[in-house]
Amino acid sequence: MIPLVLNAESDAEAPFVTRLASRRSADPRESFCLSSTPTQSLWCGMEGLFTLAHPMDALTGDVVLVDPSARRAERLLRAGSPHNSLLVTEQCDQLCVMCSQPPKKTHRDRFEHFETACRLAEQGSVIGITGGEPTLHMGPLLAMIERLLADRPDLGFHILSNGQHFDAANTARLAGRLRTNIVWGIPLYAADAPLHDHIVGKPGAFERLIASFAHLLVAGARIELRTVMLEDNLDALAGLARFVAHNLPHIEQWSLMGLENIGFARRRWDALHVDLRARFAPVGNALDQASLYGVPVRLFNIPLCHIPPEFRDYAVASISDWKQRFAPACEGCAARANCAGFFEWHPDHLVEKVVPL
Numbered sequence: 405m406i407p408l409v410l411n412a413e414s415d416a417e418a419p420f421v422t423r424l425a426s427r428r429s430a431d432p433r434e435s436f437c438l439s440s441t442p443t444q445s446l447w448c449g450m451e452g453l454f455t456l457a458h459p460m461d462a463l464t465g466d467v468v469l470v471d472p473s474a475r476r477a478e479r480l481l482r483a484g485s486p487h488n489s490l491l492v493t494e495q496c497d498q499l500c501v502m503c504s505q506p507p508k509k510t511h512r513d514r515f516e517h518f519e520t521a522c523r524l525a526e527q528g529s530v531i532g533i534t535g536g537e538p539t540l541h542m543g544p545l546l547a548m549i550e551r552l553l554a555d556r557p558d559l560g561f562h563i564l565s566n567g568q569h570f571d572a573a574n575t576a577r578l579a580g581r582l583r584t585n586i587v588w589g590i591p592l593y594a595a596d597a598p599l600h601d602h603i604v605g606k607p608g609a610f611e612r613l614i615a616s617f618a619h620l621l622v623a624g625a626r627i628e629l630r631t632v633m634l635e636d637n638l639d640a641l642a643g644l645a646r647f648v649a650h651n652l653p654h655i656e657q658w659s660l661m662g663l664e665n666i667g668f669a670r671r672r673w674d675a676l677h678v679d680l681r682a683r684f685a686p687v688g689n690a691l692d693q694a695s696l697y698g699v700p701v702r703l704f705n706i707p708l709c710h711i712p713p714e715f716r717d718y719a720v721a722s723i724s725d726w727k728q729r730f731a732p733a734c735e736g737c738a739a740r741a742n743c744a745g746f747f748e749w750h751p752d753h754l755v756e757k758v759v760p761l
């Protein structure tokens with residue numbers, strides 16, 4: 405697994421963001437490397453000297469947030485990675501049965517650091533925004549992105565949201581500069597309100613979500629609909645496909661996603677996880693229904709050898725590099741380059757049962 409948090413030592417008085425460069429540059433926002441060993445590198449920048457418990461080669465070009473008092477550094481934006489995301493809050497007003505990032509009550513506002521980091525992002529970067537629920541802090545979030553796009557119109561943002569906080573007051577703002585540069589990743593788990601509300605742990609969530617979709621439609625916002633496949637909703641997926649076709653034809657993509665064995669899902673794994681090698685038929689039916697109605701649908705987080713051959717074209721090699729793993733037997737697989745593989749925390753006994761293609 406690629407480490408996203410590193411041990412760090414710095415005498416700076418406060419946390420700071422900097423981009424790591426291999427040599428001295430004229431940009432005061434960059435720090436340059438003075439020395440490096442296989443386990444540690446020494447850097448120099450506007451905030452003085454600091455060390456990171458990682459070699460220079462693996463870090464050059466990264467944008468890091470160094471927190472001297474916590475003696476750690478976060479790799480906010482890794483150079484060359486398409487999987488960078490910023491966790492803006494751990495608060496959430498839903499309690500999904502399979503939540504991979506169980507919510508916390510407190511919020512630490514780090515928008516200032518995130519904005520600095522985004523200004524240092526590589527040209528044309530698409531930066532993920534995650535939580536918790538980012539739109540609980542809608543004002544600061546949108547304001548940050550508006551300021552960034554004023555100076556960096558090349559940047560794009562993919563924001564994961566539970567879709568509970570869009571209203572008429574947001575519409576004009578979302579229809580403006582933000583419209584083209586943000587894709588909202590919003591979950592919908594069933595076409596049936598009680599089932600959706602059960603999965604997200606919030607009565608009335610489905611109704612509020614549908615209202616939000618109407619506001620987003622008026623704004624012309626770009627939407628990726630996301631559905632984690634669970635025991636609870638597996639047999640409801642075909643109905644959801646028809647619901648999406650008839651009610652949400654404006655979405656850019658419907659992503660059917662495999663479950664992550666982390667957070668709440670870890671202790672509920674046996675009740676929630678679907679082994680698609682044995683039970684792909686409901687998913688295949690949903691894919692067929694979606695395609696029949698012209699819904700752009702994709703399969704995320706599922707290894708190719710778990711998918712029947714006729715459905716493999718729907719699969720996306722979606723798992724982020726830092727949390728992706730493969731079985732030893734995958735080395736000999738002809739499909740490895742296009743395969744999602746597994747999450748780092750996927751149960752070993754399932755990872756070992758691969759069938760190289």
Ligand code: SF4
Binds near residue numbers: 709740744759
């Ligand atoms: S054998 Fe490995 S690389 Fe090949 S399809 Fe299965 S999981 Fe993917």
